[in-house]
Amino acid sequence: MKLVLATGNKGKLREFKQMCKEDVVPFSELLGEFEIIEDGETFAENALIKARTIYEKLGEEYLVISDDSGISLPVLNGAPGIYSARYAGEGVTDKDNLYKLIASVKEKGLKSTPAYYTAAIAIVSKYGEYVVHGWMHGDVLDSIRGDKGFGYDPMFIPKGFDKTLGELDDEVKRAISHRGKALELAKPIIGMLQNK
Numbered sequence: 001m002k003l004v005l006a007t008g009n010k011g012k013l014r015e016f017k018q019m020c021k022e023d024v025v026p027f028s029e030l031l032g033e034f035e036i037i038e039d040g041e042t043f044a045e046n047a048l049i050k051a052r053t054i055y056e057k058l059g060e061e062y063l064v065i066s067d068d069s070g071i072s073l074p075v076l077n078g079a080p081g082i083y084s085a086r087y088a089g090e091g092v093t094d095k096d097n098l099y100k101l102i103a104s105v106k107e108k109g110l111k112s113t114p115a116y117y118t119a120a121i122a123i124v125s126k127y128g129e130y131v132v133h134g135w136m137h138g139d140v141l142d143s144i145r146g147d148k149g150f151g152y153d154p155m156f157i158p159k160g161f162d163k164t165l166g167e168l169d170d171e172v173k174r175a176i177s178h179r180g181k182a183l184e185l186a187k188p189i190i191g192m193l194q195n196k
Helices: 010-019 027-031 043-058 081-086 094-107 170-176 178-194
Strands: 002-005 062-072 112-125 128-141 156-158
Touching (some): 002 027, 062 081, 094 128, 112 178, 170 178
Antiparallel strands (some): 128 156
């Protein structure tokens, strides 16, 4: 079965290709670009919406994986959460979202505060649907440090580190990331489905 990634996010695509030793094809190479409406109430629901949409268009010879992920701050009642990609509004850039979250932290009068990333990976094939989760805990800052990664990486310091994800090397980030942890759980499922 061919492995297809249901995302248009270039940062996520790059991370998946680095983490998966197999060939992963973005859905846009097979179907062209189009937007999938993510109207679920959880990361898992949104990941499944994306994977199901692509699977239904491609058919049974494909195994579709999708990720929905974001950052949550307890001090903001879990925001931005599932709205991480559009925290600053529709059609915004990663930088817009990053600056809005920094402003939200500053509004609380904080220099740093606990936060965590969640990644839900959905796997859809003719053999059924699966969802796994990974988390990464740490703190967010009221400023940017580093220019690596994407999204909120330059303001997030993982637990046990003194550098932001924007400052850490990709190899270190892959070993501790929420997406990396979820993918480690997804790999045996993907392998099992491909060998059926």
